[in-house]
Amino acid sequence: MSWSLPIVRIAGIQLRIHITFLLLIGWLAFGYYAAGGSAAAAGRVVFILLLFVCVVLHEFGHAFAAKGFGINTPDITLLPIGGVARLERMPEEPVQELIIALAGPAVNVVIALSLFLVIGPAGLMSSVSSAAMEGRNLIAQLLIINVGLVLFNLLPAFPMDGGRVLRALLATRLSYARATQIAASIGQGCAFVFGFVGLVWNPFLIFIALFVYIGASQEAALAQMKDISRRLPVSSAMVREFRSLPADATLEEAVDALLATSQHDFPVLNEHGAVAGVLTRHDLIAALRRGDPDIRVGDVMRRDIPTVSTGTRFEEAFRIMQECNCPAVPVLDSMKRLVGLLTPENVTELMMVQSAMPRRRAV
Ligand SMILES: [Zn+2]
Numbered sequence: 001m002s003w004s005l006p007i008v009r010i011a012g013i014q015l016r017i018h019i020t021f022l023l024l025i026g027w028l029a030f031g032y033y034a035a036g037g038s039a040a041a042a043g044r045v046v047f048i049l050l051l052f053v054c055v056v057l058h059e060f061g062h063a064f065a066a067k068g069f070g071i072n073t074p075d076i077t078l079l080p081i082g083g084v085a086r087l088e089r090m091p092e093e094p095v096q097e098l099i100i101a102l103a104g105p106a107v108n109v110v111i112a113l114s115l116f117l118v119i120g121p122a123g124l125m126s127s128v129s130s131a132a133m134e135g136r137n138l139i140a141q142l143l144i145i146n147v148g149l150v151l152f153n154l155l156p157a158f159p160m161d162g163g164r165v166l167r168a169l170l171a172t173r174l175s176y177a178r179a180t181q182i183a184a185s186i187g188q189g190c191a192f193v194f195g196f197v198g199l200v201w202n203p204f205l206i207f208i209a210l211f212v213y214i215g216a217s218q219e220a221a222l223a224q225m226k227d228i229s230r231r232l233p234v235s236s237a238m239v240r241e242f243r244s245l246p247a248d249a250t251l252e253e254a255v256d257a258l259l260a261t262s263q264h265d266f267p268v269l270n271e272h273g274a275v276a277g278v279l280t281r282h283d284l285i286a287a288l289r290r291g292d293p294d295i296r297v298g299d300v301m302r303r304d305i306p307t308v309s310t311g312t313r314f315e316e317a318f319r320i321m322q323e324c325n326c327p328a329v330p331v332l333d334s335m336k337r338l339v340g341l342l343t344p345e346n347v348t349e350l351m352m353v354q355s356a357m358p359r360r361r362a363v
Pocket of ligand 1: 041058059062105153161
């Protein structure tokens with residue numbers, strides 16, 4: 001995710017903070033300072049930072065549960081609306097998805113219980129009504145917000161954890177695609193209710209409604225793609241007409257190819273005609289900025305790009321594409337010759353074509 005700063009790396013997971021999150025903290029601190037002076041502002045900001053520590057721990061709950069099923073989490077990003085743990089791939093079994101989804105809210109349950117043990121029922125009752133953000137009051141407010149996080153996250157709407165729990169439960173009886181469709185519809189229904197309540201009560205809910213609506217739609221599209229990709233081999237959707245570059249081509253030749261075609265990324269071939277890597281538009285532009293006339297395509301291409309074969313199932317190829325974060329994956333035939341390219345754009349096109357002809361059986 002762009003516009004985010006890497007903060008620390010914990011257990012192989014990069015924690016990132018989105019710029020808008022820092023802006024939010026600054027804006028709130030300024031607001032509190034203007035309203036109540038530096039002591040009030042400090043208390044409030046400490047509270048918000050502690051709240052986001054709880055959100056980070058929640059995301060680590062998902063990440064560690066996923067790790068238990070062999071799924072890595074490359075990064076966790078903090079946004080003003082909460083945290084996002086980016087899993088390397090989606091779990092295969094409904095029960096795995098269920099456990100990963102519940103692990104996040106379970107962390108907040110543990111935090112809330114621990115805080116409750118610290119202050120006890122009397123401390124909680126006497127502190128909730130106070131506005132001062134220090135000592136016992138701070139703990140009581142944190143306890144309440146953790147309970148709130150659990151309830152909010154368990155709403156049965158994508159992209160909240162509750163939406164995933166619902167889908168996982170439905171998927172034990174229905175197909176994955178059907179389960180997602182139902183869960184996404186419920187999510188969109190919830191979004192309309194939030195939006196309506198937001199209109200009359202709190203405008204912030206409209207913002208959440210939008211977030212839920214978009215999340216539900218994305219989830220439905222992803223599930224549809226997964227369903228299609230299970231049935232088709234890579235050869236049914238790869239790009240067959242494309243330009244490749246020799247490793248010793250100059251950057252000018254690469255620029256010519258970039259401008260003359262609609263391609264962004266070019267497979268690079270070595271002197272034997274085998275795939276040596278992929279030149280991305282991004283790397284090409286970066287190399288041009290350095291302005292070294294002796295640089296060749298082979299010096300700036302990405303070498304860590306995996307390849308797939310024509311017979312590879314789409315689902316497997318899509319997983320490989322997600323895991324390497326590659327813009328394009330070369331497709332080889334049984335003789336290891338380059339015969340195609342797989343890009344996110346043609347995956348999207350395949351989806352559009354397939355959903356336009358729902359009754360035609362795929363290969
Ligand atoms: Zn969660």
